[in-house]
Amino acid sequence: MNSHSRKIIGLIRKERIVTSYEVAGFLGVSWNTADSWLKELLIEGKVERVKKKSSAYKGGLNLWLLK
Numbered sequence: 580m581n582s583h584s585r586k587i588i589g590l591i592r593k594e595r596i597v598t599s600y601e602v603a604g605f606l607g608v609s610w611n612t613a614d615s616w617l618k619e620l621l622i623e624g625k626v627e628r629v630k631k632k633s634s635a636y637k638g639g640l641n642l643w644l645l646k
Contacts, residue, residue, distance in 0.1 A: 583616055588625065588645065596644045617643050 583606060590605050591597055597605075603613035620626040629642040 584620060584625075587613075587616060587620060591626065591643060591645050596642050598643070599641055602643070614641070617641075 586606060587602055590602065594601070599610055599614040599617060602617060603610045606613060617626060617628070621628055624646060626643050627646050629644070631640045631642055633640040
């Protein structure tokens, strides 16, 4: 597991639920990069994604939590 994966998992352990935007801010990377790294963790079976409809976000909001 690489360092950004460990940092993301640590953040989710602390916060319980995070958004891609929060992960991006925490790691100092773009939203797209954070979302890609979260999707890698999703494929590895380490996190879960919950899609939430939101009027504030066009496509809704992805919430990430540990499996």
